[in-house]
Amino acid sequence: KNEVEQSPQNLTAQEGEFITINCSYSVGISALHWLQQHPGGGIVSLFMLSSGKKKHGRLIATINIQEKHSSLHITASHPRDSAVYICAVNPGGGADGLTFGKGTHLIIQP
Amino acid sequence: GAVVSQHPSRVICKSGTSVKIECRSLDFQATTMFWYRQFPKQSLMLMATSNEGSKATYEQGVEKDKFLINHASLTLSTLTVTSAHPEDSSFYICSALRAVNEQFFGPGTRLTVL
Numbered sequence: 001k002n003e004v005e006q007s008p009q010n011l012t013a014q015e016g017e018f019i020t021i022n023c024s025y026s027v028g029i030s031a032l033h034w035l036q037q038h039p040g041g042g043i044v045s046l047f048m049l050s051s052g053k054k055k056h057g058r059l060i061a062t063i064n065i066q067e068k069h070s071s072l073h074i075t076a077s078h079p080r081d082s083a084v085y086i087c088a089v090n091p092g093g094g095a096d097g098l099t100f101g102k103g104t105h106l107i108i109q110p
Numbered sequence: 111g112a113v114v115s116q117h118p119s120r121v122i123c124k125s126g127t128s129v130k131i132e133c134r135s136l137d138f139q140a141t142t143m144f145w146y147r148q149f150p151k152q153s154l155m156l157m158a159t160s161n162e163g164s165k166a167t168y169e170q171g172v173e174k175d176k177f178l179i180n181h182a183s184l185t186l187s188t189l190t191v192t193s194a195h196p197e198d199s200s201f202y203i204c205s206a207l208r209a210v211n212e213q214f215f216g217p218g219t220r221l222t223v224l
Contacts, residue, residue, distance in 0.1 A: 031211040041148075041201050043215040050211070086154070094210035097144045097156035097169075 002027040006087050006101035014109055019074040021104045023087030026068065030094035034061050034072045035086040037103065043086075046072070077108045112138050114206045116216035123194055124224055131189045131219045133204030139184035140206035144213065145177075148201040157202075160187040194223045 003026040013019055023032070034046040047054050047061040049070065054061050058077075063070040074081055084105050088098040113136040123129050133143055143160040158179055159167040166179035176198075178190040187206075191198055203218040 033213070035215075040217075041203070041220060042217040043203065045213070045215065048211055088154075090211050095142060095207060097146070097159055098154075098205075098213065099156070100154040102153045 002029065002089055002091055002099045004087055004089055004099055004101040006104050008104060009102065010105045010107075012107045012109065013077055015078060017077050017108075019077050019081070019106065019108075021072045021085050021087075021106070023070045023072070023101055024068055025087075025089050025099075027091065028065075028068075029089040029091055031090040032063055032070050033088045033090070033098065034070075035088060037084040037086055039083075046085075074106075079108045079110050082107050112136075112206070112208050112212075112214040114204065114214045114216040116204055116219055118219060119217060120220045120222075122222045122224065125195055126193055129191045129194055129221060131191075131202055131204075131221075133187045133189070133206070133216050135185045135206040135208075135214070138206070138208045140187075140208065141184060142207040143181060143187040144205045144207070145179065145187075145189050146203045146205070148203065154203065157189075191221065194221070196223045199223045 005024050007022050031050045036044045049063040058075045060073040084103040086103045087101040115134045117132045141162045145157045146154045148154045157172045160179045160181040162181045168174045181187040199222050204216045205213040
């Protein structure tokens with residue numbers, strides 16, 4: 001079974017800081033997802049990666065398949081970025097349920 | 111992105127009753143949907159895979175007779191929690207598979223069993 005580890009578990013930063021959240025997994029995957037969960041519980045999919053790097057606005061996600069590691073970066077962080085960020089992996093062929101990390105609780109202070 | 115709805119968003123029920131949660135893909139057809147559960151302060155966990163026209167596949171430790179899944183159409187999967195107990199109180203969330211590696215999540219249902 002794939003183990004998904006995220007770090008840090010909790011992160012508090014000042015507005016404008018550059019944020020990095022890390023994710024490592026133990027077994028080969030078809031894709032890795034970065035998700036955002038707000039206090040009400042709803043989940044928004046931020047990125048799906050199978051290789052390389054993706055950028056959307058102030059968010060950047062990278063993945064190193066050989067090292068089984070991914071990072072999510074937030075540039076020029078803002079209080080509205082405060083949320084739980086979750087790393088999840090697709091095992092095998094990509095049509096299976098996801099395995100999730102425990103999440104990183106991010107607070108951006110004004 | 112694609113839209114997945116879930117209903118109800120919140121439900122409170124008495125112990126021993128059954129609760130049905132619906133998951134709908136609004137703008138695409140999904141032969142496969144997934145049901146996940148999240149207990150407080152814990153990570154999301156896959157409960158079962160719902161396949162249109164066939165039986166659901168349950169993860170180890172999830173009782174199939176307690177959590178009934180019906181995927182009767184290409185846009186609707188339902189999860190029924192039978193004879194709910196307080197320990198079933200949790201956040202239930204579904205996702206629908208539009209293509210390989212493309213899952214779209216519903217907004218979730220918070221179940222509280224008194």
